Amino acid sequence: MSSAREQRPQLNRARRHFLGLAAATGVRIAAMGTLAVTTLFPSSTAHAQAAKPGNGPKPGRGPGNNPGKGQKCLLRGTSVMTPGGEARIEDLRIGDLVETLQGEARAIKWIGRHLYRLSGSSWNDSVVPIRIRRHALDEHTPHRDLYLSAGHALFIDGVLIRVQYLVNGTSIAPALPTEEQEIEYFHIMLDTHDVILAEGTPVETLLLEAGIHEGFTNFAEFARLYPAPQPQMTPFAPIVGYGGRAHLKALLRLAAGRFARTRAPIDEAYERIAARGEELVG
Numbered sequence: 001m002s003s004a005r006e007q008r009p010q011l012n013r014a015r016r017h018f019l020g021l022a023a024a025t026g027v028r029i030a031a032m033g034t035l036a037v038t039t040l041f042p043s044s045t046a047h048a049q050a051a052k053p054g055n056g057p058k059p060g061r062g063p064g065n066n067p068g069k070g071q072k073c074l075l076r077g078t079s080v081m082t083p084g085g086e087a088r089i090e091d092l093r094i095g096d097l098v099e100t101l102q103g104e105a106r107a108i109k110w111i112g113r114h115l116y117r118l119s120g121s122s123w124n125d126s127v128v129p130i131r132i133r134r135h136a137l138d139e140h141t142p143h144r145d146l147y148l149s150a151g152h153a154l155f156i157d158g159v160l161i162r163v164q165y166l167v168n169g170t171s172i173a174p175a176l177p178t179e180e181q182e183i184e185y186f187h188i189m190l191d192t193h194d195v196i197l198a199e200g201t202p203v204e205t206l207l208l209e210a211g212i213h214e215g216f217t218n219f220a221e222f223a224r225l226y227p228a229p230q231p232q233m234t235p236f237a238p239i240v241g242y243g244g245r246a247h248l249k250a251l252l253r254l255a256a257g258r259f260a261r262t263r264a265p266i267d268e269a270y271e272r273i274a275a276r277g278e279e280l281v282g
Contacts, residue, residue, distance in 0.1 A: 076090050
């Protein structure tokens with residue numbers, strides 16, 4: 001049995017994580033009654049259930065506590081890998097090539113944009129980007145602080161995990177990069193759903209679904225370029241997530257040091273990254 005001295009650091013770690021979770025008002029997680037981890041596979045019963053109101057974010061839809069509203073995007077200033085090296089996402093254009101995770105160069109079909117002003121009517125908690133600190137995922141990734149919207153997914157351990165489910169209050173947390181009065185998001189669309197490298201981190205491209213372009217500021221450009229209905233894309237990999245109580249249970253497992261008893265990829269990733277976050281700030 002552990003002594004009181006051995007248990008105290010674990011309890012302090014739990015408190016820090018709970019405080020970080022409480023501070024993440026922009027990424028309140030829906031479906032508090034959900035006790036089990038939900039894995040969303042395309043064209044599956046679980047995928048269909050998860051898409052219903054109250055069952056969490058629909059793949060390809062909005063961030064934070066506004067499921068179905070907003071887009072999954074990368075913040076202005078984010079560096080994306082291209083065949084010629086890294087380029088700022090705001091400098092990329094339709095037709096430019098980006099490197100995918102498999103090393104294949106693929107052409108950009110469209111870039112969605114959305115501008116938010118802190119004083120604007122569309123500003124709310126879910127608009128605040130999530131910051132993944134430098135080296136939060138491993139010794140090299142990301143190689144610079146990475147800012148992305150809460151619903152944007154990272155490719156980790158063979159699955160896609162939205163960053164809102166990785167918030168730990170230390171290495172991954174809501175944050176604004178500057179004191180500017182507006183932020184601008186960009187999202188790259190290829191001809192299929194894929195994974196590219198942003199600040200060296202594998203992140204998803206736009207998962208095209210019916211009407212999703214309408215939430216972007218430049219939706220008219222998409223309609224002009226692609227007037228005919230576009231086929232919906234198949235997700236690059238399974239998209240995983242969980243509800244609020246499962247997130248709290250993951251924190252409790254972290255506090256208890258029960259790393260070996262995780263049951264799903266999202267648990268494995270969350271606890272590994274959260275533990276690393278403690279090391280980075282410790």
